[in-house]
Amino acid sequence: MKLYNSIGMNPQAVRVFIAEKGLTIPMSTIDLPGMENRREPYLSKVNPAGQSPALELDDGSVITEVTAICEYLEDMHPKPALIGSNAKEKAEARMWIRRIDLNILEPMANGFRYGDAADFFKPRMRIIPQAADDLKKLTQERLTWLDGLMAGRQWVCGSRFTLADIMLACWVNLFKDRGQPLNPANRNVNAIIERTAARPSMKA
Numbered sequence: 001m002k003l004y005n006s007i008g009m010n011p012q013a014v015r016v017f018i019a020e021k022g023l024t025i026p027m028s029t030i031d032l033p034g035m036e037n038r039r040e041p042y043l044s045k046v047n048p049a050g051q052s053p054a055l056e057l058d059d060g061s062v063i064t065e066v067t068a069i070c071e072y073l074e075d076m077h078p079k080p081a082l083i084g085s086n087a088k089e090k091a092e093a094r095m096w097i098r099r100i101d102l103n104i105l106e107p108m109a110n111g112f113r114y115g116d117a118a119d120f121f122k123p124r125m126r127i128i129p130q131a132a133d134d135l136k137k138l139t140q141e142r143l144t145w146l147d148g149l150m151a152g153r154q155w156v157c158g159s160r161f162t163l164a165d166i167m168l169a170c171w172v173n174l175f176k177d178r179g180q181p182l183n184p185a186n187r188n189v190n191a192i193i194e195r196t197a198a199r200p201s202m203k204a
């Protein structure tokens with residue numbers, strides 16, 4: 001097994017997940033700024049979407065997408081459970097991961113790609129510069145929405161630390177210093193992110 005790794009919050013989330021599981025997986029770091037991920041042989045051998053991370057299995061097949069990679073690792077190494085140890089727990093974590101990913105993480109990343117980092121991303125993907133500010137505003141509205149739902153919770157899934165916490169913290173911590181600062185009014189969400197950031201795995 002081998003993880004194609006790079007800079008960025010997507011591979012970071014998988015590295016943190018691996019560290020929380022106590023696993024050791026060999027990594028091959030791709031030159032993302034040099035666009036190794038956007039040309040051959042990466043596109044046909046690893047990920048036709050031209051992104052990282054990617055997990056190559058021992059039979060040569062490749063799994064991409066953070067959530068699919070983490071689901072695979074959870075199935076192969078169920079303990080400690082970072083998605084869930086029964087159907088209800090898994091459904092709950094998947095619900096929050098999807099809500100957070102679609103409503104917060106994707107607009108947050110695209111606000112950065114279309115705005116602050118447009119020059120870096122222009123040769124990689126379609127950039128919509130006029131959408132950047134609205135995407136950032138949308139992200140903030142949804143973070144405030146999430147904050148209201150997180151009252152009294154230690155983690156996104158209550159007392160269970162999950163992939164939802166890992167993804168939320170990896171994204172928000174990266175972009176808070178890149179044009180999308182934390183809203184101090186979001187005390188519940190900020191506390192969850194702070195608790196997650198304090199875990200040793202976050203250094204992975």
Ligand SMILES: N[C@@H](CCC(=O)N[C@@H](CS)C(=O)NCC(=O)O)C(=O)O
Pocket residue numbers: 006007008009010011032037038050051052053064065066067124
């Ligand atoms: N939906 C994908 C997103 C992957 C992604 O956007 N990765 C970034 C790194 S954080 C990337 O490869 N960016 C470089 C590029 O797009 O050229 C996933 O879940 O893995």
